Amino acid sequence: MSTIAAKLFLPRRGDPRDEGRQDAALPPRARRAGRLAVGRKPPEGGRNAAVTWLVLGALTLAGRALGEDLRTKSPSFLDDVAxxxxxxxxxxxxxxxxxxxxxxxxxxxxxxxxxxxxxxxxxxxxxxxxxxxxxxxxxxxxxxxxxxxxxxxxxxxxxxxxxxxxxxxxxxxxxxxxxxxxxxxRQIGAPETYPHATPVVALAFSPDGTRIVASGSRELTLWQLASGTIAGRLRGLPERVEDIAFSPDGRWLAIAGGDPGRTGSVEIWKSNPDGTGESERRLAEANDSYFAVAFSPDGTRIAAAGSDRVIRIFEVASWKPLEVIQDHSDWVVDLAFSPDGRRLASASRDGTGKVFDFAKGATIATFAGHASPVHAVAFGRDGSIVATGGADGQVRLWNPDDDGRQVSAPGGLTGEVLDLRFGPDGKSIIASGNDGTVRVFAAGVPPLTLPGKLDWAYTLALSPDGQTLASGGGDGGVRFWDLERRREPWLLDSTPGHRVASP
Incomplete structure (x- = not known):
């Protein structure tokens, strides 16, 4: 049993400094009252002295009885047994x-x-x-x-x-x-300042492109892009935030995460333009982490998935569940709606990507070419192509309407592909991975590695206008690239109190 757990439910031992003190058995509040009274010397030989000592004796006996009652009261399940x-x-x-x-x-x-x-x-x-x-x-x-x-x-x-x-x-x-x-x-809070780097594993631009949200330790940090200053901190979140998504109108922020191996949740927060937010509801819970969350393009539905292998669809207007998709045999780690919202693509640790068609109520394509965990999935601009990336280090393109046929494999990274996005032209693919690189793949030209190597390039986010690309790193920094000018990236240190070494 851990020391922390012991402190939660084992009876409190008396302080050795209390030994020999008449009030040592009293609860703290009664002990303070007793000392105040005992500190006054009673008048000698008077009736008041007898009354004073009788009152003090009664208080002491009552305090001891209260202390004994506290020690023998019925245990609480959540406080003591759990x-x-x-x-x-x-x-x-x-x-x-x-x-x-x-x-x-x-x-x-x-x-x-x-x-x-x-x-x-x-x-x-x-x-x-x-x-x-x-x-x-x-x-x-x-x-x-x-x-x-x-x-x-x-x-x-x-x-x-x-x-x-x-x-x-x-x-x-x-x-x-x-x-x-x-x-x-337990209400373990986010640190005021970070003694060491916390990897940024989730990023999202606000729909108006003025802010970016980054994952932290039990919190999200919100940043104004024009000034590079922090706009707010959303606290009281799970230990790890794995994915975040804005609703298309910017009103809601969905947060997937959990305390690994213990609990997981999808939370909905109100998103205010000034960078503040309020918790609206806990949409889903599990006994291990949620890894993925996505809003439909029209903002009417939200999809969530995680370690329980189940994809859940909710109606945004009522937050009521609409559909449950159970077609993966291991963690579901990424989700993407098609541009028309009629389909949902998923990536799983079971080594497959899949596409679910809502009108047909069935999975219409399974992509099994990676033969290893699939970490990321994305739809192309017209929805006719799906891109996946995984532990094999390859980016693969698929046709969901041709029985999941692989169209091409434009290239890969020297490590695992952790995230990918279609570029602003709707055709090129941008991938990031644990080798620290962010690379652009386009037909007919060699792959382009963007400048500025990261520790690990966990996640990618593309601004609404398609001009700015952001990537979260293992060193707690967020790098930004101007995709039109392709200059050196600029760095945002998203961990308060900690300094990232260099771009």
Whole structure:
């Protein structure tokens, strides 16, 4: 168990400096009051002295009783029990890995149990009849957690007391993902200044082209392009922001991300012209990261996907779910609507790209030529060509209307292709990768490597007028190129308090 987890739920030990003090057992507030009273010397030999000491004695006894009550009160599931289960049990009993068919990430699932002891995992009020308690006790058969040290006696005792008190859930919905809820409650904030570089893995230009948004640590930073100054910081986000997208009208900002291996979400924020924003809603949740989010060109729908392999479509007007697409066998890491909004392309770690046709309600093309994870996907200007890039380092072009036939492979990078975009002419392809290069591929001419090598070139964004290209790097910097003049890039250091070395 980690030190942080221990501080969350283990009883607070007394301060050694309190030993021998009459008020050491009192709660902090009562302790302060007691010291104020004791500090006054009572009048000698008077009736007031007796009254004073009687009052002080009553206060001391009441304070001790209050302290004892606090130490023996019923444990809270979210405050006390959940950290124990997260650190010791969730690794084997979640939707990703439900050993013995036991998924305990919802409270209903925790109570129900798995293949062994189904229906008796928890018996509120009776720890001895609860299989969950039986297997965590010394000598439990089977002993849980497996492949980890046994729970400490105080942890077992706490869970026993919680079950004996009724095994109550103090969240909102017994069917919700309480693991995700617990991580959200931690409220770990974004740093004021960054002690080291944070890779920029997501970028987006505002629809009017005046601002750019960059991913940070549990936040987004918004920058005014004309001045290169920070306009705002949107905080309270997941540990990692994996993708961001503006709605076409600029009103909404969609954010996909998560705390890897723990929780994932798609959040919708109101986007204000002055660089501020307000959280509107959490659109989707999962027990691992969301990686991709995209608005349809007309702004009426939004698509999101991630580690659960599912693509979800929502209506923007109501934020209600419209469709679920389940056609990938591994993480879905990138999404792109066709220019007319009738199709959706996806890239997956399963080694394929796919195109879903909304009118037909089916996948109409699968691109399997990479034979390795596909990281990025994009539609050409007229929607007749789809570009993909992946771990094989190649950029490939496909015809979605010809059974996913590969049209060409214009070239690649020396490392993996992490992102790609069609250029402003609608025909050239711009790709970036973990070799730090940003390269332009166009028919009939050699590939052009843009000046200014990055650490890793994680992500690309093209301004609405098609003139400016931006790329986020592993060093926390954002490089900008003027695609018409093709001059040396200019650098924006998007990590407050940290300086990027050079363009």
């Amino acid at each position: 950290p124990i289960l997260i650190n010791n049990c969730i690794g084997c009993h979640s939707p990703r890995k439900a050993e013995h068919r036991y998924d305990m990430t919802t409270f209903d699932g925790l109570v129900k149990g798995g293949a062994a002891g189904e229906g008796t995992a928890l018996e509120p009020g009776d720890p001895d009849a609860s299989v969950l308690v039986e297997v965590i006790r010394p000598g439990g058969a089977p002993q849980m957690p497996r492949r980890l040290d046994p729970l400490k006696p105080e942890q077992v005792a706490l869970i026993e007391r919680w079950v004996a008190a009724g095994a109550r859930y103090d969240g909102d919905d017994r069917g919700e993902d309480w693991v995700a809820r617990w991580y959200r409650r």
